[in-house]
Amino acid sequence: MDRITYIIGAGFSAPAGLPVMSNFLAKSKDLYYSDIDLYRDFGRVFEQIRSLSYAKNYYSTDLMNIEEILSIQEMSEFLDGRKLSSDFSDFIIKTIEAYTPKLKIESRAANWYDHIFRGGRNIEALGIFVTSLLGVRFDDYRNSSPRGPVLLKDEHKDYAYSVISLNYDMLLENYADYLGRSFTTSGIESLGFKTEGYDPEWSVPHLAKLHGSVHTNEIVPPTWAKGTHPSIVTTWKTAYQILKDSNHIRFVGYSLPVADSYLKYLLKSAVIESHHLKSLDVICMDWNGDVRTRYEDFFALSNFRFKNSSVVDLAREIAAATVSGGGIGTEVRTFRAAETAYETFMSK
Known part of the structure; x- marks a missing residue:
């Protein structure tokens, strides 16, 4: 065998x-603006991402790619002795769940x-x-x-x-x-x-x-x-x-x-x-x-x-x-x- x-x-x-790394942020924003009340927690994540833009003043950084964002964010949190924040984890989970196809049972x-x-x-x-x-x-x-x-x-x-x-x-x-x-x-x-x-x-x-x-x-x-x-x-x-x-x-x-x-x-x-x-x-x-x-x-x-x-x-x-x-x-x-x-x- x-x-x-x-x-x-x-x-x-x-x-x-489902989203990939390069379009994850764009797809999550589509969700956010489709129902701001349902995805209101995304606002905090987007604000954190905007705060990372300071790095672009000194280094080449692609803040449209979620892998780049997570790498910077996790480095900061790791050095503080913390895991990835619950805001970021929930953001990832909710985005993936929203785009996962629902398989319906039919006759x-x-x-x-x-x-x-x-x-x-x-x-x-x-x-x-x-x-x-x-x-x-x-x-x-x-x-x-x-x-x-x-x-x-x-x-x-x-x-x-x-x-x-x-x-x-x-x-x-x-x-x-x-x-x-x-x-x-x-x-x-x-x-x-x-x-x-x-x-x-x-x-x-x-x-x-x-x-x-x-x-x-x-x-x-x-x-x-x-x-x-x-x-x-x-x-x-x-x-x-x-x-x-x-x-x-x-x-x-x-x-x-x-x-x-x-x-x-x-x-x-x-x-x-x-x-x-x-x-x-x-x-x-x-x-x-x-x-x-x-x-x-x-x-x-x-x-x-x-x-x-x-x-x-x-x-x-x-x-x-x-x-x-x-x-x-x-x-x-x-x-x-x-x-x-x-x-x-x-x-x-």
């Missing part, structure tokens, strides 16, 4: 409408396989991709009551998946929850991601969120000071176990920022203990070639594969290969079909 780990960045969630039409996830083509494609990660498939059972799609555990064990996320959002968890609430299940004891501890058998896909999550209100800014947050040490240890046991590592929607040295050292330390790492792949939008250059500088493996593309393009390839319509007997296959589609996508 091959163990495949996806390392996902902001580019994974952005097609679903199933006869052509349900064309509308498994409502919300547009991106939401649909990403949902099918997450379904494949969870190792489940649909079957339009003739004997089901009421007749319609039934969610089954995939019987093939050629591949197992885990995810290491650099995002705060609940997109993956929401998809898993939606599947469990929307469809009849058969033979599935637990549907979702394992978010605590490490399972050496990979019987359930892991999800290690290195920067915390809006669900737990634990926000660890993507800055230099990750080491000052002991609450996430367990998660990083889990990520280390995942990486050292992985046969394939795939970076999706992650541009490998120069400043993000912590992840680089995590990868380097894990590979020392890795017994059978076969491949490294990157799927990320690269407008001017900088992203590929950073990966080339980081990887010693000369034959790693780089795909200048979006996760949605990959997800649509997998959806096209795994979803088949046609009435009774319709099924959404995973594992083998998804992996075949992945290889086809990378070879284009």
